Amino acid sequence: MNTVIKNVWSFLISMRLMLVLVLLFAVASGVATFIENDHGINTSWALVYSSHWFEAIQVLLGISIIGNIYRYKMYQKKKIPVLIFHVAFLFILVGSGITRYFGYEGVMHIREGAMQNQMISSDAYLQVSAKKDDVEHKLEEVVYISELGGKKFHYSMDIDGKELEVSYKDFIGKAVKTAVDDAGGEPLVSFVISTPQGPDSYFLNGGQFVDAGPLMVYFDKMPINRTPYIRFMHKNNSISFISNVPIQWMRMADRKQKVFQANTEYPLEGGSLYTINGVQLVVKSVLEKGRVKVVDEAESLASGKMKMNTDPLSALIVDVEYDGEHQEVALMGKGKRYKGFAEMFTMGDVELSIEWGSKMLQLPFSLWLRDFVLVKYPGSMSPSSYESHVTLIDEANGVREPRKIYMNNILDYGGFLFFQSSYDKDEQGTILSVNHDPGKWPTYIGYILLGMGFLLTLLSPYSRFGKLARTKYEVTASVPVIAALLMALSYGQPLLAKDTEALIQEVSKINQDHADYYATLLVQARDGRTKPLDTATTNLLNKIAGTSSMFGLNHNQIILGMASRPDAWKELEMIKASHPKLKTLLGMTASQKRFAYVNAFDNHGNYKLASIAEEALRKRPAERGTFEKDVIKVDERVNVAYYVYSGRFMNVFPLEGEMANKWHYPEEALTTFPPKAAAEVRELLRQNAKGLAVGLREGNWDQANAAIDAIKAYQQKYGAAVIPDESITKAELLYNKLQIFERLYPIYLLSGLILLILIFVRIAKPTLNLTKATRIVLVVFVLGFIAHTISLGMRWYISGHAPWSNGYEAMLYISWSIVLAGILFARSSELALATTGLFAGIVLFVAHLSWLDPQITTLVPVLKSYWLTIHVSIITASYGFLGLSTLLGFIVLIFYMMLKDKKKRERISINILEATRISEMSMIVGLFLLTIGNFLGGVWANESWGRYWGWDPKETWALVSILVYVFVVHMRFVPALRSNFLFNAAAVVAYSSIIMTYFGVNYYLSGLHSYASGDPIPVPSWVYYAVSTVIIMIVGASFNRNKLVKITKAK
Template sequence: MKLLKRIAFCLLGILLFVLTIATILEKVNGTEFVNNHIYSSVPFIILWGSTALASLLYMIKRKLYRQWTTFLLHLSFILILVGAFVTWIDGEQGTLQLKLGEKTMSFINKGGEKRTLPFSISLEDFEIIYYKGTRAPMDYVSRITVSAENNSESLEGEISMNKIFSFMNYRFYQSGYDANGQGTVLSVSHDPYGIGITYTGYSILLVSIILFFLNPQSTFRQLMKSYRNNSQGIKKGCSILFLLFVSTFPMGSRAMAADHPLPKTLPRETAGRFGDLYILYNDRICPLQTFARDFTIKLYGKPTYHGLTSEQVLTGWLFYYDSWKNEPVIRIKSNEARRLLDIKGQYASVKDFAGNTNEYKLEDAMRQIHLGRQITDRKGIEEANEKFNIISMVCTGALMKIFPYRDAKGNTLQWYAQSDRLPHEMGNEQWTFTRKAMNYVHEQIVMKRFDEVNRLLNKIKQYQQKECGEALPSASRFKAEKLYNQFDYSKPIAIFCLCIGLFAFIYYCRCTVTEKNICCSLAFIFNLLLCSIFIYLSMTIVLRGYVSNHLPLSNGFETMQFMAWCTVLLTFFLQRKFTLSVPFGFLLCGLTLLVSMFGEQNPRITQLIPVLQSPLLSIHVVAIMTAYSLLAFIMLNGITAVVLHYSTENCETAIDFLQRISRLILYPAVFLLTIGIFIGAVWANVSWGRYWGWDPKEVWALITMLVYALALHPASLKWFRYPMFFHVFGIVAFLTVLITYFGVNFLLGGMHSYANG
């Protein structure tokens, strides 16, 4: 058994080393080199197979099948590897280029070889859907016809971004188009068996994880029982942990230099009147304030800009473009996009997008993307390009759909921007009002006649109300949305919860050590704070649900906000039996609120490419970021233990207590990371036709999961039974998280390198 154990874990160590070296070689020699010489090589496949086989034999030898949930969990990984092996043997991917009216029965695989299809495929029509008012492609739609060789079966289909067409076990994905717009570029995937096996493995993995937490005999449940019954804790260590934790937060936000001149803006009150108008935005009628807020967050990352309201920012671009075009207000997350724009900081101005000869600096990169070619940090460049196009659409008024119109029969209601092509049947008076109203507003702004501006805006709103009637949201829903837009306190509340939670954790542990009762006054204060947070979260959830007219659980932001609300609610019920639920409630609430903010950092201004609208993507990000937060807490525990070990005598009890906390957190952290990785794989398969592409970020996420999974095997790896080794491991292992989240972005690149925002 010892030999099997050593072989299994040694092979795993070799595998981790190879994966690490591969990401470095990819940076030096390129993606094609590592794909050909490592990821697709026979020795690499043999290494995976040998590791899986040795692990399976070791599990059987240890009779791990008696612990059926744990055995099922490990078996799911082996099944996933079997699916990947079948894909490697039998699957094939390639590219198919079609011209309008052209018929073909072949495609080019990734090796450059021509492969024959068991059917013919022809392109009947191709359409590029542009962002309104621009020539920036938003989606590509191919309409095709496929026919079997004997013409016994023929089928028409449509392929667009995130809309797959399947026929005879072949799947087609829209990936690009010809430069002249007369042809399409399709990705082809043929994997009749591997995907089914892999998805079965994913399903078993999810079920086994759920059963593991429910199983009373699982290690996690045993740790929970041991933790509840434990009457000893830490004293000095908690104080050190508090200082270390608090030191990770900035003491203040960056303030704008006092002598920095702000661009021209409307007075706050006048700009606010613009926010009172209605607008058709994201396929719904809402306050223009909502659009202004999302526009500002989209560009700058925050709902305000150095004291200016979002309405002032929006109207500044509308009416004072020459003043705003030099303002570094566009946040560029991608390092590659910054290099192309030749900027040093995180923010760019509109002028930074133009070269010395007035050429568009991202034009060549976007052309390569539209042709379906792979370039460095594609998504980061697309995001920067999108922000530039959004400013263009705002400044031309293309996104300002504030003029409603009903047809002569009064049945159809359409919303138009000033620059839109208006219907021929529109009356002269309405036509003139739609075309000229904003121009007249602009004239009054130039003359600084803001009272007249307010009067004109009231007139536009009255026109909206008269034309739309009951189609407009109710006055209460309109006010509720404006009120909701003012609720922007997630970050300070999150940090407050984390700090209070850590203080409460220290206090409750010290009371346990000294066997003292919890101070009633302090417990009351904790509950009062929890109650205040609960009321705030309840208001935001109710307002968002009332405004959207559905249960606010449709994306990652809403889900994490709801999770924070549930956490606080459960804390009230659990604290009588489990006193540490109070500090844990604060901590988990703070973590979930921080994670929820990732869903609000890139608001949907225009219709996003469908691939980015998938709920799988939101779940993937939420799971990964929650896992990283928990692993960070383990790292802080480790630092505390190391400091205690070298600075305090007789600290074994405290160090042991910290290990129990970390081991308790490690299980949900690793499992959340695992779930996040494989949900991301499903999303990638649905969106791009492959569930794993060996992108550096994917590889390092896998490395992180495997490294931390080692600590879940103290029965096999005896070093993890020793508290100090466990804590040092927790510190060192966190380097994999830092490399995954930051190192890949700044050093290794890849398709995910935009994600550092």
């Protein structure tokens, strides 16, 4: 028996089982995000997140950690850092368990002037209320149900010695109820009651009733109170009604009307509207023998009985059994986070109410909403912040305190946390997230230990990282990378026609210095940000033509020319188009890259792309081909061009006293401002036009510049409230002029590529000394890194928030972290320097492709937190270190493919060892940063909206990435996986989880962190090429790896 127990224990704590569990955990979590995307959150919770097998994986991982702490003697002094972060994971697991089983959360809705002490739960419950002899018996159980299956249930409750049993029978994801004739059925009335929230449908059999607030509806049941009611009665093979109040009646078909007197019986008619005590009740059908049938929405649509429901309900079908009586009941609802619709009926001597959905939870205190305040960005409808001014009222403890709740500022009282979540559309009510979490502090202790353990591990000479740092091979810092990225970008400039040349010559008379000075005017963007006109003109020209200069003119000259002489500029070929079919439609030749604005319209002024663009936009993204995609892009460019020609981008005129601080373009100002303000604007425009005319005629631009100064003075006079500090404006103009990021990526690429080529040459010629070349490249990198850092700092200063709040900024920061990683490892390996040059250059190049928007924008309220700076900076920096590890792994695979050359085999094998060493060090740092950053994101979430982990797709895939890299760094503990080849192959493949986390979730899954809406965009073709390349590399390298078994054995 002892032997069996010992074997079981050895199996439970074996590294093989741990790695299997890690992979299972990762795969299950990743698959769950796709289940949620396709089938909804209820399905993902029913099948994965709330399942016992998913919990078992986490428990077994905890047991494995405990066992391996003793197995590898982590309690020894030199292993204390490793012990700390492994114990940290145990705290986190315990904390999550406490939260799972003892914590709960929900939502509280309060209107201005109202008091609330209830919240609706996030979890869905099966709620059964059985009332007998004025004694109520209750059953409330959390259930997770989905159309793909889930936890089936069977519950029972004792009612005076008799068992009431409720059990799962079926589930319909998109369900509708309908009344149908049934020869074996019972009398049935189908009706709809109008409420402020919308119409509610009901079906009543004999003995049932509906409580509709100001109205009670009964069927063959005596009223139980004096509330106004309507009572349906079945007798003499017909159904009639009676009410205790007068009823206004109207037949829907012919609009016939009458008034039914109180306490008088009348026949009940279907297709009629009954207005009772102000409540409108529409009787849809009256069946003497019928039944309620719950059907799938698709079935109902196919039969033509109903229209598409934009917000369909689900149906949980349960069997109810009591005292020998059996009944099937359909419970309608949406599951988690939504209250269900109670089904009320009688079985024997018991009145039953059964509901599936979130339940109302009572709080021991109340909140009174005194005021809800929504602040918007100037001139915009976008919210800058919103906050709830509440009074906390706890009568039992004599507490009555005013509090404010807003994003990233919580109310903490009585073990409950309140967070600003959302608000009503009319801005007269607030929606608060409520959280009660006893597992918070064990989890936070785990986070603190995690950070301490990781830091001490990196500093400890006895850790794996410390050992790798001390390891040196025969050829120090000579790991080459064979990764040739040859990009040939050539843009030919077509010859200009004579009339075009004449126009360009005329426009170029507008002095560039004057155009640039004109662009120092401040303009208000659509998102409310006030910025230099120079920034706006750059963005506009890039959108229209895909470049920042044309015809020998800069962006300011072109955009101002388009606005001042639209008729002439509409004749110039400026708008980019690429698809051959689209070029033909627009009258372009195959060699032309751009077309004139006028060519987008036919001789009658009809827009050529109108129907085609509309058709392309109607198609799901996955169905759009290259033609449709280019049509949509060109359609947007044409609209932006019109936006410029009409002058609507020139929002330079504020209006005195305007509450929203909105600025207006000239035409709008002249037509909507009060007469005195409009006259002032008209005079400014006249001075500007006069100055421009003098400049063109005489070449003297002083008067034109003075007109610009006059507009600036007008802006300061009436728009000072939203004008940024002068130093910020100057910084933005300098930032635009320097264009550091655009200039850096070729420097990074070329310097890295040159060093790689030299290292490759040294493989053939070992005597080649690269010390001088390496130092030159290092100096270039350090200077580039300094410029990179300064430019990031400038963007931070200009925007007022950390420069990693969108896709473009994150790419800038990732490339910065890559260069930092290369500089840190430069002394250990030339490979680190060379590969980071390539990788950083590629990332910066990708950042400046057309699909990433480089504009500096305002922040949504939830991102206005110092946690944004901490969480995003750490987690994004990890991508750089993990990316370096991936690129090194790719290089090692190339070296394995080069092992056929026997003369160079020994040198290559040493390079493999050195590359693997740097790769593993970089991966360890990246994994530590990724883990810390992810859990700090949990702290941000918990302090901002009350939930540090909610299985949102983004955070789930971040966890998947952590698990994937945990697997890779632990592979060396399993003999069958302990090889440099497998490690490097895994390093290459593992980065796919990062790509999915960063890009895939944003565009293919729905969630809090995602940009996806509706159907996902199709997978880009380059993904297939990349995957194919990796597979070919791994397969090709595997053929040669056995030739270096002795040299490349695991250290």
